[in-house]
Amino acid sequence: MLEIANVRFDADSIDVARALIGVEVLVDGVGGRIVETEAYDASDPASHSYGGPTTRNAALFGPPGHAYVYRSYGVHWCLNFVCREAGHGAGVLIRAIEPTHGLDVMRERRRLIDARRLCSGPGRLSQALGITGAHDRLPLDSAPFELRPSPMIAEILISPRIGISKAQDMPWRFGLAGSRFVSRPFK
């Protein structure tokens, strides 16, 4: 059994995406509580892993409980957690966190004061935590990563995913109810 911070990473990406809401993620001690995720799977046309392994998405086909970091729009780094079993190609995109640790470091990296917009979006979050391609394929249960169990029973909201052109109707986006730190409001 592969379990980190009370989350089983050998489960389906949808289950992992739900379970991650409320979990605290830190990178070199900087980070916060996960408030928004999206599930992706190899059978999903919107997923990077759809169509099999390539150089870019290799991490998605590696062991679960590891990071998959990719460049989006050629500009932004985005952080995913690999799940299910090695070789499957399932993952969870971390879309937003509520900053709790290292606010000053994040503000300096982002050149931004407003905590609400500091990590509300996959690209913003990665910039605030200092995530780069160097974090691709790193295990989530050892430095610089640290995952801490959710301190509460999270109330979960569900909606279709954002910013994709395929499989748009699949309700595979999950968020923490009432959080002001999500990238876009839930209906």
Added chain:
DNA sequence: TTTACGATTAACT
């Protein structure tokens, strides 16, 4: 080698 395309963001009105 060339080209089309985004799992977005920032800067607008």
Added chain:
DNA sequence: GTTAATCGTAAAG
């Protein structure tokens, strides 16, 4: 609320 800029990938030539 809207729109334009952005450039690493991967697939095609």
